[in-house]
Amino acid sequence: MSAFNSHPINRLRKAYDNPVVIRLKDGREFRGSLDAQDQHMNMVLRNAIEYYKNEKVASFGKIFIRGNNILWVQIDLAP
Numbered sequence: 001m002s003a004f005n006s007h008p009i010n011r012l013r014k015a016y017d018n019p020v021v022i023r024l025k026d027g028r029e030f031r032g033s034l035d036a037q038d039q040h041m042n043m044v045l046r047n048a049i050e051y052y053k054n055e056k057v058a059s060f061g062k063i064f065i066r067g068n069n070i071l072w073v074q075i076d077l078a079p
Contacts, residue, residue, distance in 0.1 A: 012037045021074040041067030
Protein backbone atom coordinates (compact mmCIF):
# COMPACT_ATOMS: atom_id res chain seq x y z
CA MET A 1 0.00 0.00 0.00
CA SER A 2 1.39 3.37 -0.93
CA ALA A 3 1.84 6.12 1.63
CA PHE A 4 -0.66 8.28 -0.27
CA ASN A 5 -3.47 5.74 0.11
CA SER A 6 -2.92 5.35 3.84
CA HIS A 7 -3.07 9.09 4.59
CA PRO A 8 -5.88 9.82 7.09
CA ILE A 9 -7.60 12.31 4.78
CA ASN A 10 -7.80 9.68 2.03
CA ARG A 11 -9.24 7.13 4.43
CA LEU A 12 -11.88 9.64 5.50
CA ARG A 13 -12.81 10.31 1.87
CA LYS A 14 -13.51 6.59 1.45
CA ALA A 15 -15.67 6.62 4.59
CA TYR A 16 -18.50 8.80 3.23
CA ASP A 17 -21.92 7.48 4.27
CA ASN A 18 -20.28 5.08 6.72
CA PRO A 19 -20.70 5.22 10.48
CA VAL A 20 -17.95 7.03 12.38
CA VAL A 21 -17.20 7.82 15.99
CA ILE A 22 -15.49 11.14 16.70
CA ARG A 23 -13.96 11.82 20.13
CA LEU A 24 -13.39 15.46 21.00
CA LYS A 25 -10.64 16.80 23.24
CA ASP A 26 -13.22 17.61 25.95
CA GLY A 27 -14.29 13.95 26.19
CA ARG A 28 -17.52 14.13 24.19
CA GLU A 29 -18.18 11.61 21.43
CA PHE A 30 -20.32 11.98 18.34
CA ARG A 31 -21.56 8.97 16.40
CA GLY A 32 -23.18 9.27 13.00
CA SER A 33 -22.74 8.92 9.24
CA LEU A 34 -19.93 10.92 7.68
CA ASP A 35 -21.47 13.45 5.30
CA ALA A 36 -18.48 15.71 4.53
CA GLN A 37 -14.92 16.51 5.55
CA ASP A 38 -12.16 18.84 4.39
CA GLN A 39 -8.38 19.14 4.50
CA HIS A 40 -8.55 20.64 8.03
CA MET A 41 -10.43 17.56 9.31
CA ASN A 42 -13.61 19.61 9.78
CA MET A 43 -16.46 17.12 9.53
CA VAL A 44 -20.20 17.01 9.03
CA LEU A 45 -22.16 14.09 10.48
CA ARG A 46 -25.73 13.06 9.62
CA ASN A 47 -28.03 11.54 12.22
CA ALA A 48 -25.43 12.31 14.88
CA ILE A 49 -25.79 11.32 18.51
CA GLU A 50 -23.72 13.03 21.20
CA TYR A 51 -22.39 10.97 24.12
CA TYR A 52 -20.53 12.01 27.24
CA LYS A 53 -19.08 9.31 29.50
CA ASN A 54 -21.04 6.70 27.48
CA GLU A 55 -24.38 8.41 28.19
CA LYS A 56 -26.52 9.82 25.41
CA VAL A 57 -26.75 13.60 25.64
CA ALA A 58 -28.48 14.75 22.44
CA SER A 59 -29.45 13.83 18.88
CA PHE A 60 -28.86 15.98 15.80
CA GLY A 61 -29.99 15.77 12.18
CA LYS A 62 -26.67 17.23 11.02
CA ILE A 63 -23.74 18.57 12.98
CA PHE A 64 -20.53 20.37 12.03
CA ILE A 65 -17.40 19.50 14.02
CA ARG A 66 -14.28 21.63 13.76
CA GLY A 67 -11.13 19.64 13.08
CA ASN A 68 -9.07 21.38 15.76
CA ASN A 69 -11.40 19.92 18.45
CA ILE A 70 -11.02 16.31 17.30
CA LEU A 71 -8.89 13.92 19.33
CA TRP A 72 -9.51 10.82 17.16
CA VAL A 73 -11.85 9.34 14.57
CA GLN A 74 -12.92 5.71 14.30
CA ILE A 75 -14.22 4.63 10.90
CA ASP A 76 -16.55 1.65 10.53
CA LEU A 77 -16.19 0.42 6.95
CA ALA A 78 -18.14 -2.79 7.57
CA PRO A 79 -21.03 -3.25 5.13
